Amino acid sequence: MSFSPSLQLPLDLGFPDELHFEGYYRSAGNAEALEAVSTLARAEAPVHSVYLWGPSGTGKTHLLVAAARQMADAGWSPYIDMVDFAAQMPAGEPSQWLAGLERASLVCFDRMESIAGDIRWEEAVFHCFNRLQAQGGRLLMAGRQAPAATSWALADWASRASWGLVLGLPPLQDQDRLGILQLRAAARGLELPGEVGEFLLQRYPRDIRQLNRILDELDRAALAAARRLTIPFVRSVLRF
Incomplete structure (x- = not known):
């Protein structure tokens, strides 16, 4: 069985709206990666593949989803989380499920570390890479x-994975977390004063996903109460 648009794990429409390039927080540490990915998504890059790496929470998925969304206007452009993809596919060889991806304008493979050491998946990605490149697609x-x-x-894949542009994303610092929260608050029409953001960072783990969930809760509460975000209001909503 071959991979087809009807069988793909497509760009997940359940992703938050802020996962586009305009919603990505730009810093000195990620500016090169942002430019490289957005250029790739405009089909203007001199390379045909980009590999982003870095710890969890550094915005890799955000950039992949943003690129897939932008390229979707020009044609089929699937985003594939390798963990979810492998878990949801029925029994069979991985090569079956990646066949046909060369028809895409851009293919985005996330969480590549999950297939490391599995030679069947590495071979499937290796051949997919070759077919995609031959058709002028991007990875x-x-x-x-x-x-x-x-x-x-797979030694061949180990070599091929580094063929294009390889860019690392640095771990987030508190100033990055504050900037991300303020950018996402502004996208909701909500002002997050610096002192309120710092108040949250002092009292919650620095995991950006959890901080975004807290921001969602504050956004709903502020809208319902027609209130601005102040430290007393945040205390009352989060009960501390």
Whole structure:
């Protein structure tokens, strides 16, 4: 069985709206990656593949989803989380489920570290890469480690994974977390004063996903109460 648009795990329409390029917080540490991915998504890049790597929470998925969304206007452009994809596919060889992806304008493979060491999946991605390149398509990948530092089982894929542009994303600092929260608040029409953001950072774990969930809760509460975000109001909503 071959992979087809009807069988794909498509760009998940359940992703938050802010996962586009305009909603990505730009910093000195990620500016090069943002430019490289947005250029790739405009089909203007001199390379045909980009591999992003860095720890969780650094915005890799955001960039992959943003690129897939932008390229979707020009044609089929699937975003595929390798963990979810492998878990949801029925029994069979991975090569079956990646066949046909060369018809896409751009393919985005996320969480590549999950297939490291599985030679069947590495072979499938390796051949998909070759077919996609032959058709003039582009490949955008992300993983937690640089491809050269990942324990691949297939030597050919270990070499091919580093063929294009490889860019690392640095861990978030508190000023980045505050900037991300303020950018996402502004997208909701909500002002997050710096002192309120710092108040949250002092009292909650620095995990950006959890902080975004807290921002969602505050947004709903502020809308319902017709209130601005102040430290007393935040205290009352979050009960501390």
